[in-house]
Amino acid sequence: MTVAVNPTQTGEPVFYLADEHPHPEGYSTSLGFWIYLMSDCLIFAMLFAAFGVLGANYAAGPAPKDLFDLNLVAVNTSMLLLSSITYGFAMLTMQQNKVAQTQMWLLITGLFGAAFIGIELTEFTHMIHEGATPQRSAFLSAFFTLVGTHGLHVSCGLIWLVTLMIQVWRFGLIEANRRRLMCLSMFWHFLDVVWIGVFTFVYLLGVLR
């Protein structure tokens, strides 16, 4: 391509190098978003490490066996798993350019996600009501930080989901919206992967201990 040379007032040449391979808009978004998810994965790894180190320090307070209701955790896990598959259906209908059906599946995904957050908040308020607050012991501090961070991620995902539903409603399934929906899909499924670690290491192994 052309390299323009403009002599400035001082006489030094200035070089402009044109990009020889213009890339289509958003061609690297999915890789960039994947790298973000990997960095998020490191955050969760640190929180899991903190929980692994502190998880047995009850300070004579309540232990996982006294606090966790595995039936509730099982219901919560199924909510998140169902929201994963319904988001998958939203992606499939998006590929077939069916706007109304995509919106319907996104709405169902959002409802399952909201149910997950609702159940988790109920569990938290129940625990705090019983005196199992984050200040009570190192185990509870680590528990609330880890599970709370995951819940915060899901809440942000819900806000993002509603934003994208408005976007799709106003502009349709344009290329930019498809790209955004694909990023949210990766985010949503990633949160489900993190939840596998949470229910295994925090809840199941906690009750087992």
Place this chain on the structure above:
Amino acid sequence: MSTDSHAAHAGDHHLDDGHAHSTFSGYMLGFVLSVVLTAIPFWLVMSGTLPSKQITALVIMAFAVVQIVVHMIYFLHMSPKSENGWSMMALIFTIVMVVIALSGSLWVMNHLNSNMMPIHEMTGMK
């Protein structure tokens, strides 16, 4: 992007990588596997079928690892070819970092705990 330019870049497989493998059967297979791989650990812990707690712990951790792989393949569509291998490269790097951070923290802190002087011994030292 308009559909015209999308068609023009049809040879450029970057764009389609993210959802190239999305199929109904793929999602359903992933979902059924996930349900089974979630239900078994919950059942094992809630019923206490296995004789020792240590065996149960190892088994449910193995189920978690398998389920994470299932999610990666069927929901996140990971494959060695996506993004010309760069997403796999980032994933492998992350897994190495996570393993070092987790095992290192648990190992070091466990040794610190066992090397701490127990409280009842300290009260006797005056």
